Amino acid sequence: MKEISELLFPDDVFYAEDHEWARLDGGVITVGINDYAQDQLGDIVYVELPRVGDTFEKGEEFGTVESVKAVSELYMPVGGEIVAVNTDLEDSPELINQSPYGDGWLIKVKPDDETEIEELMDKETYLAMLKEED
Amino acid sequence: MKERTGTTGLVFNEPLLWEMGRTGRSGMSPPPRDVEPAEVCEELQGKGPDFPDLSEPEVVRHYTRLSQWNFGVDSGMYPLGSCTMKYNPKTNERQAARKGFASAHPLLPDELSQGALRLMAELERCLAQITGMDAGTLQPAAGAQGELTGMLIIHRWFENRDDRRTKIIVPDTAHGTNPASAALCGFRALAARSGPHGILLPETIEELMDDETAGVMVTNPNTLGLFEENMEEISRIVHERGGLVYCDGANMNALMGLVDMASTGIDILHLNLHKTFSTPHGGGGPGSGPVMVRKELEPFLPVPRVVEDESGALRLSENHPLSIGKVHTFYGNFGVMVKALSYILSMGPNLKRASELAVLNANYIKELLKDTYHLPYDRTCMHECVFTDALQQSYGVTTLDISKRLMDYGFHPPTIYFPLVVKGALMIEPTETESKETIDTFIESMRSIAREAREEPDLLLNAPHYCKTERLDETGAARKPCLAG
Numbered sequence: 001m002k003e004i005s006e007l008l009f010p011d012d013v014f015y016a017e018d019h020e021w022a023r024l025d026g027g028v029i030t031v032g033i034n035d036y037a038q039d040q041l042g043d044i045v046y047v048e049l050p051r052v053g054d055t056f057e058k059g060e061e062f063g064t065v066e067s068v069k070a071v072s073e074l075y076m077p078v079g080g081e082i083v084a085v086n087t088d089l090e091d092s093p094e095l096i097n098q099s100p101y102g103d104g105w106l107i108k109v110k111p112d113d114e115t116e117i118e119e120l121m122d123k124e125t126y127l128a129m130l131k132e133e134d
Numbered sequence: 135m136k137e138r139t140g141t142t143g144l145v146f147n148e149p150l151l152w153e154m155g156r157t158g159r160s161g162m163s164p165p166p167r168d169v170e171p172a173e174v175c176e177e178l179q180g181k182g183p184d185f186p187d188l189s190e191p192e193v194v195r196h197y198t199r200l201s202q203w204n205f206g207v208d209s210g211m212y213p214l215g216s217c218t219m220k221y222n223p224k225t226n227e228r229q230a231a232r233k234g235f236a237s238a239h240p241l242l243p244d245e246l247s248q249g250a251l252r253l254m255a256e257l258e259r260c261l262a263q264i265t266g267m268d269a270g271t272l273q274p275a276a277g278a279q280g281e282l283t284g285m286l287i288i289h290r291w292f293e294n295r296d297d298r299r300t301k302i303i304v305p306d307t308a309h310g311t312n313p314a315s316a317a318l319c320g321f322r323a324l325a326a327r328s329g330p331h332g333i334l335l336p337e338t339i340e341e342l343m344d345d346e347t348a349g350v351m352v353t354n355p356n357t358l359g360l361f362e363e364n365m366e367e368i369s370r371i372v373h374e375r376g377g378l379v380y381c382d383g384a385n386m387n388a389l390m391g392l393v394d395m396a397s398t399g400i401d402i403l404h405l406n407l408h409k410t411f412s413t414p415h416g417g418g419g420p421g422s423g424p425v426m427v428r429k430e431l432e433p434f435l436p437v438p439r440v441v442e443d444e445s446g447a448l449r450l451s452e453n454h455p456l457s458i459g460k461v462h463t464f465y466g467n468f469g470v471m472v473k474a475l476s477y478i479l480s481m482g483p484n485l486k487r488a489s490e491l492a493v494l495n496a497n498y499i500k501e502l503l504k505d506t507y508h509l510p511y512d513r514t515c516m517h518e519c520v521f522t523d524a525l526q527q528s529y530g531v532t533t534l535d536i537s538k539r540l541m542d543y544g545f546h547p548p549t550i551y552f553p554l555v556v557k558g559a560l561m562i563e564p565t566e567t568e569s570k571e572t573i574d575t576f577i578e579s580m581r582s583i584a585r586e587a588r589e590e591p592d593l594l595l596n597a598p599h600y601c602k603t604e605r606l607d608e609t610g611a612a613r614k615p616c617l618a619g
Contacts, residue, residue, distance in 0.1 A: 043608075
């Protein structure tokens with residue numbers, strides 16, 4: 001596992017307490033797990049995602065990621081309807097390890113309330129939370 | 135360090151049975167046919183099963199060779215936390231193999247099964263005495279099925295009172311199967327965080343427990359190997375709000391004869407005979423997970439139940455209208471019950487001593503290794519202790535590498551990355567049956583591995599080196615599983 005300083009935390013996404021990230025683009029929010037989460041989990045071997053059309057509230061469980069070490073639940077950083085899921089992950093779950101903010105995205109959500117994303121943490125606040133947890 | 139227990143030796147590679155043999159080869163000679171051949175009607179005809187064609191020595195060697203790849207509690211120390219891999223005394227096997235027990239047919243009428251029924255009644259009585267509970271069922275085939283049975287009983291209890299409850303509290307130090315067992319009965323699991331000393335605080339329960347919550351599922355001792363000291367207070371809060379207290383007793387090996395579980399306020403408790411009561415554990419079973427209850431819950435126990443009539447004869451009774459029903463075919467895994475009763479009767483009052491030694495052994499390891507490995511909860515533990523890899527991380531070595539290297543020293547690895555509340559957990563449970571010499575060798579091996587982590591981390595990163603198979607590609611196996619025979 002890497003030191004926190006070796007991990008990538010881009011500025012253009014928001015961070016949730018449960019280590020998901022969210023990025024707003026043209027009214028749709030893309031969600032994934034961040035570099036810290038994928039590093040902690042280790043090699044990811046399976047991802048279970050919702051169906052397009054499912055709706056969830058903020059904080060609700062929308063799927064699971066499974067690594068050699070553990071199974072982890074995924075929680076909605078914002079409430080809304082699933083408009084796309086990353087089907088590439090079915091055959092290549094390693095994309096999450098290789099590119100957590102890019103090809104390893106999990107779902108796209110049409111949010112009930114776009115401004116809900118602003119309740120999430122920015123990079124600095126999230127890093128401060130990680131240091132405290134450590 | 136003295137000579138390592140692990141060494142190299144010649145073991146054989148062995149193909150699958152279907153890759154061996156030759157068409158037509160057979161291990162047996164059926165007697166010559168002494169009747170006229172008869173036609174088999176067409177609908178019964180089809181392709182036969184795909185049996186391999188092998189001789190008897192091929193089959194014997196195959197399984198003997200596979201057994202040489204194995205590691206079990208009969209070959210070495212197996213400190214797998216929360217699994218209680220204690221030695222299984224051979225007398226238990228001898229009793230279970232007695233013809234009267236081993237050949238008993240489950241469809242025999244009660245009057246011809248008095249011995250078997252007496253054994254079940256006696257085991258139930260012993261388990262009630264050991265735990266302080268009033269009654270129980272021996273039917274569930276394993277711990278998780280015991281949990282499910284317990285949850286079904288709780289569910290039925292509330293249903294019978296017309297009280298609909300939808301939630302149940304499960305602490306973060308409970309066994310991983312607890313929330314799943316609750317969810318199967320329609321309860322939503324509410325996670326309760328353990329306090330700063332690794333045990334549950336009454337105020338946490340105070341906050342979560344309401345009149346829609348069926349109660350709490352506590353593992354005691356918990357998965358950090360710590361005794362839940364606040365159970366009386368927690369039980370009081372739960373009972374006051376109409377709830378029930380379920381205790382996962384998989385870790386009872388720390389408490390036999392030392393704690394009256396009923397006096398901690400619990401209502402239901404499951405036991406694992408294949409852990410605490412020394413019945414064999416490997417190969418996925420068979421296990422046995424009896425569920426013990428307070429008398430208020432007795433009417434809900436699974437049927438059939440063993441009951442005694444006025445004449446002292448025993449019979450299986452289905453006449454319990456509030457029962458949750460059957461949870462296993464016939465009456466559970468009977469052979470396991472014979473072994474458990476054999477253990478209980480041969481130990482007698484020494485069961486208490488077994489628990490004392492299990493706790494002493496775990497604390498001995500904890501004290502002697504806590505300067506070498508990070509100990510997240512530095513307090514007296516029960517039958518197991520939990521370390522982490524925090525002191526080794528700066529060498530690029532993790533819990534996984536430490537446990538793989540331990541195999542080179544001739545020990546089974548401990549439980550790793552569990553409980554989830556501890557990052558990089560190494561959970562060690564030595565049990566009472568290891569001698570001081572073996573435990574000292576284990577401690578010395580763990581210290582030697584910590585030294586290697588500092589000086590030669592590659593030794594750990596590529597471990598194991600002396601096992602028949604070296605480091606497996608676990609990721610590849612999980613991502614692209616090959617399940618064909």
